[in-house]
Amino acid sequence: MTTQPLSRARIVAAAIDLIEREGADAVSMRRIAAELGVGVMSLYNHVPNKDALLNGVAESVLSEIEFTDDPDAHWTDRVRMQARAFRQIAHHYPRSTMLVVSRQLHSNAGLLPVERALATLRSAGFDPLDAVRVLRMFIAFIVGSLLREVGVTPSFAPPHQHMVDPDAVDPALFPEVSDLAPLLAACDHDAEFDFGVELLIQAIKALPKREGSR
CATH class of the missing domain: 1.10.357.10 (Tetracycline Repressor, domain 2)
Structure with missing residues (x-):
């Protein structure tokens, strides 16, 4: 089974899924890393911080309107x-x-x-x-x-x-x-x-x- 490479889109999608299940307060870089099964430091290659991640979530949702x-x-x-x-x-x-x-x-x-x-x-x-x-x-x-x-x-x-x-x-x-x-x-x-x-x-x-x- 081929593992899907980590990307900003995957990270944002994982954050959206977590938010819909548990709310925005549940989001942290460590939690998202755990959801994706990767090391937390690897997230920072795609998303600089939590604030940028939440902005990415908002932008992703808006882009689907x-x-x-x-x-x-x-x-x-x-x-x-x-x-x-x-x-x-x-x-x-x-x-x-x-x-x-x-x-x-x-x-x-x-x-x-x-x-x-x-x-x-x-x-x-x-x-x-x-x-x-x-x-x-x-x-x-x-x-x-x-x-x-x-x-x-x-x-x-x-x-x-x-x-x-x-x-x-x-x-x-x-x-x-x-x-x-x-x-x-x-x-x-x-x-x-x-x-x-x-x-x-x-x-x-x-x-x-x-x-x-x-």
Whole structure:
């Protein structure tokens, strides 16, 4: 059996696999070396340190985002496509995606999604400040949705934990919660995400175009 040679790609892939199993806190150069069955010093020939390794993880995840952007489509449709593309990769790598949004990336892979989103918003006529604010708002919404949906760390609710246990609510004290308990106890994550995206788009459409817009 031929042993696959050590490479940066193999090291990054091992880190992603470990992160998805145990979380980013489990990553160390020594642990990755053990996962690959190599000496820890051999890793440094390909990755200079842990920080560079984590950047590599984030860049690798981002590079797999499949943008099906259509420059001729209305900007609202382009925003929908971009938001869903990011969510799709988050489904594949939920814990690694949280690493993506926690790091500042200056590589092509890290900047491409930002460039596409800003270009879409600027072409729609939003001024520079509003374009940046809208981008940050969408990132916050997508990350919040991901946290709720997949429960990426023990600090957050498990992915299938309901907000309310209908049988545990006192209707005399909490009439509204009791009345809506069946809705609070169920969550269609696809529908919830689409609802949030549409709500944001409608709010963004109402933003006034200011001087300095294209």
